[in-house]
Amino acid sequence: MTAVKDVLVPDIGDFKDVEIIEVNISPGQQVNEEDPLITLESDKASMEVPAPFSGTVQEVKVAVGDKVSEGSLVCTVEVGEASVPEPPSPDGEQETDVEPCRAAPQPAPEQKEEQPSPAPKEKPQPAAEAEAPASPPAAEPGAAVDEAAFAKAHASPSVRRFARELGADLGRITGSGPKGRILKEDVQAFVKGVMTRPPEAAAAQAAPAAAGGGIPPIPEIDFSQFGAIEEVELSRIKKKSGPALHRSWLNVPHVTHHEEADITDVDAYRKDLDTEAKEKGYRVTLLAFLMKACVSAMRTYPNFNSSLSPDGSKLIMKKYFHIGIAVDTPGGLVVPVFRDVDRKGVVELSKELGETSIRARDGKLGPADMQGACFTISSLGGIGGTAFTPIVNAPEVAILGVTRSKMAPVWDGENFAPRNMLPLSLSYDHRVIDGALAARFAANLRYLLGDVRRLVL
Numbered sequence: 001m002t003a004v005k006d007v008l009v010p011d012i013g014d015f016k017d018v019e020i021i022e023v024n025i026s027p028g029q030q031v032n033e034e035d036p037l038i039t040l041e042s043d044k045a046s047m048e049v050p051a052p053f054s055g056t057v058q059e060v061k062v063a064v065g066d067k068v069s070e071g072s073l074v075c076t077v078e079v080g081e082a083s084v085p086e087p088p089s090p091d092g093e094q095e096t097d098v099e100p101c102r103a104a105p106q107p108a109p110e111q112k113e114e115q116p117s118p119a120p121k122e123k124p125q126p127a128a129e130a131e132a133p134a135s136p137p138a139a140e141p142g143a144a145v146d147e148a149a150f151a152k153a154h155a156s157p158s159v160r161r162f163a164r165e166l167g168a169d170l171g172r173i174t175g176s177g178p179k180g181r182i183l184k185e186d187v188q189a190f191v192k193g194v195m196t197r198p199p200e201a202a203a204a205q206a207a208p209a210a211a212g213g214g215i216p217p218i219p220e221i222d223f224s225q226f227g228a229i230e231e232v233e234l235s236r237i238k239k240k241s242g243p244a245l246h247r248s249w250l251n252v253p254h255v256t257h258h259e260e261a262d263i264t265d266v267d268a269y270r271k272d273l274d275t276e277a278k279e280k281g282y283r284v285t286l287l288a289f290l291m292k293a294c295v296s297a298m299r300t301y302p303n304f305n306s307s308l309s310p311d312g313s314k315l316i317m318k319k320y321f322h323i324g325i326a327v328d329t330p331g332g333l334v335v336p337v338f339r340d341v342d343r344k345g346v347v348e349l350s351k352e353l354g355e356t357s358i359r360a361r362d363g364k365l366g367p368a369d370m371q372g373a374c375f376t377i378s379s380l381g382g383i384g385g386t387a388f389t390p391i392v393n394a395p396e397v398a399i400l401g402v403t404r405s406k407m408a409p410v411w412d413g414e415n416f417a418p419r420n421m422l423p424l425s426l427s428y429d430h431r432v433i434d435g436a437l438a439a440r441f442a443a444n445l446r447y448l449l450g451d452v453r454r455l456v457l
Helices: 091-103 108-114 118-122 126-134 147-152 157-166 184-195 199-205 236-251 264-280 286-300 346-361 435-449 452-456
Strands: 002-008 018-023 036-041 046-050 055-060 073-080 254-262 306-308 315-317 323-325 327-329 332-334 375-379 398-402 406-411 416-429
Touching: 036 073, 157 184, 236 332, 254 435, 264 286, 264 346, 264 416, 264 452, 286 323, 286 346, 286 375, 286 398, 286 435, 286 452, 327 346, 398 435, 416 435, 435 452
Parallel strands: 323 375, 375 398
Antiparallel strands: 002 073, 018 036, 036 046, 055 073, 254 416, 306 315, 327 332, 398 416, 406 416
């Protein structure tokens, strides 16, 4: 007996309309349980949707670039005894089946039908239509097509020819196809947008990343006129996180308070724990102590464990303590969330930090792993520095930046003594936290880190 079952997108947290960046299956392909079917990417992370059971793929219902939510239909799979002996399709067949999905939005016959359409319009209104071909270049006032950027654009020959005919600069068009490929529809949308906007708006469209919030765009410069250049594509994580950071920087009035904490005794205790931990396969870092100290300080100053309501009229006070930790990965910065830090000890947090860091660097974190933080810690201690201004991860209201500790002479009332001093940089949302409260919070952190016994009170 065989049966055809639907494969749906599982629970992916609060995310909706998440983009598909990879489709790993094709009709006729044999899949095993837990095999990755598709890969999704949100503004915070990428995740794979695994097969819930083994069988043979009957029909693929999605394509690269589609947006799905929990419950969306991914494919249908035939399961049962008859599906097991079916030989799997060759690897090359998968690419053959997926490729038409990429090319479907830009068939050649449509292009030929649209090309002669401007000609009839020129006869009744020759003067008006004579100006129409000049409209696309007007999107870049006084500038010709950037041939270097045009040549590097990810587009098919037919789309390039179509763009040439309309005078559209491919170097200024964002592709919506697989891996950023520019489709015919993207060119049409670009030209339509130019023709329906005043010159000022069209100029802003040429630099969308810099034109947010009514801020004048950064002028575009051809750097090749000064010497050799190379263009490197941003990682997917940076493309997604960049707008979120920009939004937070524009919306949150940032202030940063700097402090130093004497961690001489805490670090000595940490080293003792770490020596034992190495033999058991994990490490104990200062981050675990910082997480416990932040939770204790947040209990004392609960405004740091809040979020401002969307209308700005009230504070949403949180009764849980979830801490986000910024992790540096090959693809960019991600912030996994460690839940209920108040209920965990230093050893348990150290193990969880090690395991989660490995998953983050391997790209194995899902959206649920990076939601719900109350407060974030960004540590550059392993690299260096003396201070910096971390950007508040809104809707959180504060973030703690940590740089490398150093031995320094500290006056103890009678003599200068060498002490291990840790720089702290506390950025906060000034709408919720004022300077005095921030100074008290930072001073409380300094007090807690000065003696490890205070962290267990």
